[in-house]
Amino acid sequence: MIVDAHNHVIPKSIVDLLSSNPEPFGVTTDNSSGAARMIHRDGFAYPLFDEFVEPAEKLRQLGQRGFDKAIISPSPTLFFYRIEGSRNAEFVRRVNEEVAAFAAVDPTRMRAMGTLPMQSPEASIAELDYLVNDLGIRSVMIGCHIDGVQLAAPQFRDVLRRAEELDVFILAHPYYFGSKPGLEDYYLTNLIGNPLDTAVMAAHLIFGGVMDELPELKLCLSHAGGFLPYQIGRLVHGWNVRREAKTTTASPKDLLRRFYFDTITHDSAALGYLIDFAGEQHVLLGTDLPFDMADVTPVSTLRGVKGLSEEAFALISGGNAMRLIGA
Known part of the structure; x- marks a missing residue:
C-alpha cells in the first residue's frame, strides 16, 4: 500500500471564506492571469491548483501518481497564529470540519489530518479533544514555531502533553513568517529557510527537555528533518563540551531518533542515510503536494535507496503512516 503522509488541501469553502473576508486573515484571491492564485499580505503567493480545493x-x-491513499492536511499557509486567539480557534474548527468532509468523499483513499489554533493553548487542547472524540481524527499538522515562539516554550507543553495522552500524531511543518535575512534571493526562504526552521525547532525540543518529558510523543519532522539528521554530530559534540547544551542526560542523537521523518529529501542517497539513522519504522513516505517543492515521485526516490529491503519499503511506503494515525 502506497500512502502519501504529507499532502495538502485548502477546501473550496475555506477559499471562499478567506476571499469574502480579507480581514483579519489578509488573504485575497487573484484571477487576473487566468489561473487563480492566493495572495497573503505577508508577501507570498501560490497557484490555487484544483488539487487543493476539489476532492475529485x-x-x-x-x-x-500511483498512491493508494493520502493523509490530507490543511495547507501550512492556513496557520494564522498572528490573529486573535478565539478568532483563530473558530477558523481552525471550520478548517478541521471541512478537511474531514473533503476526506469523507472517499474515506478508503483519503484520511484527514487536522490543525490547531496554537496561539491559544487552551483552545488547542479543546480542539484535540474535538478532533479525536467528534471527528475521529488522530493526527494534526502545526507550525515549527508559533508566531516566532518556539514549540518547546513552556506555554505549549500542555498541548503536546494532551496530544501524547490522546495518541495523536503531530506533523510539524515550516511556514512563511517574517523576513529571513540573507535568504531573500533565489527562493532561499524556502530552499534553506524551511529546513532550517525544522532543525531549529527539533533542537529546542531536544535541549529544552520536551523529548525527555514526553517520551510517547509522536512528532514527525517535515522535509526529512530539515538539516538536523545530517548535522546531529555537531549537536552531540556541543552537548559534550558546552555547558549551555548540557541540559539532558540523554544524547541528542538518541533523542533525535525518537522523532519521525518524512521522505522528502529529493535525493535517494540522503534518504538512505536518514533511514539508516532513524530506523525504518520512523520514516514515512511524503510528497508536500501540490506545492512546487513537492517530491512528485517519492516511490522512485525510495526505490533508489541502495540495499532497502522489501519489508522496509512496505513500512516506509505506507505501513508506518497508517499505524501512526491509528488506521
Whole structure:
C-alpha cells in the first residue's frame, strides 16, 4: 500500500471564506492571469491548483501518481497564529470540519489530518479533544514555531502533553513568517529557510527537555528533518563540551531518533542515510503536494535507496503512516 503522509488541501469553502473576508486573515484571491492564485499580505503567493480545493481532482491525482491513499492536511499557509486567539480557534474548527468532509468523499483513499489554533493553548487542547472524540481524527499538522515562539516554550507543553495522552500524531511543518535575512534571493526562504526552521525547532525540543518529558510523543519532522539528521554530530559534540547544551542526560542523537521523518529529501542517497539513522519504522513516505517543492515521485526516490529491503519499503511506503494515525 502506497500512502502519501504529507499532502495538502485548502477546501473550496475555506477559499471562499478567506476571499469574502480579507480581514483579519489578509488573504485575497487573484484571477487576473487566468489561473487563480492566493495572495497573503505577508508577501507570498501560490497557484490555487484544483488539487487543493476539489476532492475529485485530488483523487484523480492520487490515482495518476500511483498512491493508494493520502493523509490530507490543511495547507501550512492556513496557520494564522498572528490573529486573535478565539478568532483563530473558530477558523481552525471550520478548517478541521471541512478537511474531514473533503476526506469523507472517499474515506478508503483519503484520511484527514487536522490543525490547531496554537496561539491559544487552551483552545488547542479543546480542539484535540474535538478532533479525536467528534471527528475521529488522530493526527494534526502545526507550525515549527508559533508566531516566532518556539514549540518547546513552556506555554505549549500542555498541548503536546494532551496530544501524547490522546495518541495523536503531530506533523510539524515550516511556514512563511517574517523576513529571513540573507535568504531573500533565489527562493532561499524556502530552499534553506524551511529546513532550517525544522532543525531549529527539533533542537529546542531536544535541549529544552520536551523529548525527555514526553517520551510517547509522536512528532514527525517535515522535509526529512530539515538539516538536523545530517548535522546531529555537531549537536552531540556541543552537548559534550558546552555547558549551555548540557541540559539532558540523554544524547541528542538518541533523542533525535525518537522523532519521525518524512521522505522528502529529493535525493535517494540522503534518504538512505536518514533511514539508516532513524530506523525504518520512523520514516514515512511524503510528497508536500501540490506545492512546487513537492517530491512528485517519492516511490522512485525510495526505490533508489541502495540495499532497502522489501519489508522496509512496505513500512516506509505506507505501513508506518497508517499505524501512526491509528488506521
